[in-house]
Amino acid sequence: MENAFLNSLVVGAVLLGCAVFSALAGDPDALFDFIVPPGVMPANVSANNFTFRATKADFVAGKLIVQKISLAELPTLDGAGVSMATLMFPPSVADPVHFHQRASELLQVTSGSLFVSFIDSLGRRFDQKLFAGDAFLFPKGMLHYQINLDPKKPAHAVAVFGSSNPGIVLLGPTLFGSGLNVEVLHQSFNISKETIEKLVAANTPHPL
Template structure:
C-alpha cells in the first residue's frame, strides 16, 4: 500500500502545482455573467442590447496596403471578462502582416477569400508554414512569432479569433528597430554594421511630430 499512497501523493502535488499555472494562462474568470459598462460622465449606464453589439469593422473596401480591423476589449468593452476577441485582416496582392506575436492568446485564423501563405516559428527555432485557400483554418500558438503573406493575384480576407479579450500584439520589426534600442547593440546582435542598422531604424521609426 505504501507505494500506492506515495504515487497518490505525487499526483496531488502535481495537480496543486499545475492548476494555478493553468488558471493564469488566460484571462481571469469573472463572477458575473458579464461586466456592466462603466459609468459615463458620472451617470450610470444600463447594459442594453446595443452594449453587446459591435459594428466597428465596417465594409471591406479596396485598399492599397494590409489593413487590420480589431474587435478587442479596447474597441468592444462588452468583451471584458469573456476571454474572446476578433480581428478582420484584409491583404491586397503582395502585402504582408509582418512578423509579430500575441503574448496573451493563441490565434485561430479562418481564410474567407483569396489565398495566404502563413507560418510561425516555435521555441526550438523550427518554422511551420502553410499555403491556405478560402475555407482553410490555421492556428498560431500563443506567444510564438508568426506572419501572413498574400502572394496571390487577388485580395485575401481573413478573420482571426483570439482566446483573450486583450490578446496584445508585439511587432517584431518595430520592437527591434523602432523603439530606440542602441545601434551598437543591434549591430552586434545582427552581425552587421551601424549604417545598415540606422537605415532599418529610419524605415521603422515613426517621424516626430
C-alpha cells in the same frame, strides 16, 4: 507496489499542475454576468453596449487592412476572454512578423489562400499553406506571420484570440523604431551600423 503508488502520485501531481496552469493561462473569469463599461450606469446598459458596428473598408493598394474587435473597440469584452479581427490581404501582401503576448490566435481563411508560419522557443519553424475554410493555431507568444502569395487575387481571414486584449508586438518597429542603442543593435544582429541606421529610419515607433 509502493513504486507504482508513488508513480501514480507523481503523474497525478503533474496533471494537476497542468490543469492549474491552464486555468491561469487565460483572462481571469468574470465575477458578474458582464462588466459594465466605464462611464455607463448599470441601469442604462443596453444591447448597444454588446454590439460592434462594422465600417465598410475598401482595399488600399499594397496595404493590409485589419479591423479589430477587442477591448478598446468593445468595452463589454472586459472579462469575456475573447476578441477577434478580420484581415484583408491584397495580392502579395503580408501581415508582418509579430506576436501576441497575452493570447493564442486561431486564424481561418475565408477566401483566397494564405501562407502562414510561426517559430517556437526552440527555433523550429512551422509552415502551412491555407485555403478557404482552413484554420491554423498560433500559440501565445510565438513569432508568426501570414502572407498572400497570390500575385493577382486578394485573401480574407478571420482571427479569434483567447483574450479580450491580446496585445501585439511588431518585430520591426519594436526593434528598430523604439530608440534602442545602435551599438546594441549592431552587436545583436552582426550587421553594419549603416544598415542598422537605414532600418531605424524605415521603421516608425511601435504603436501603443
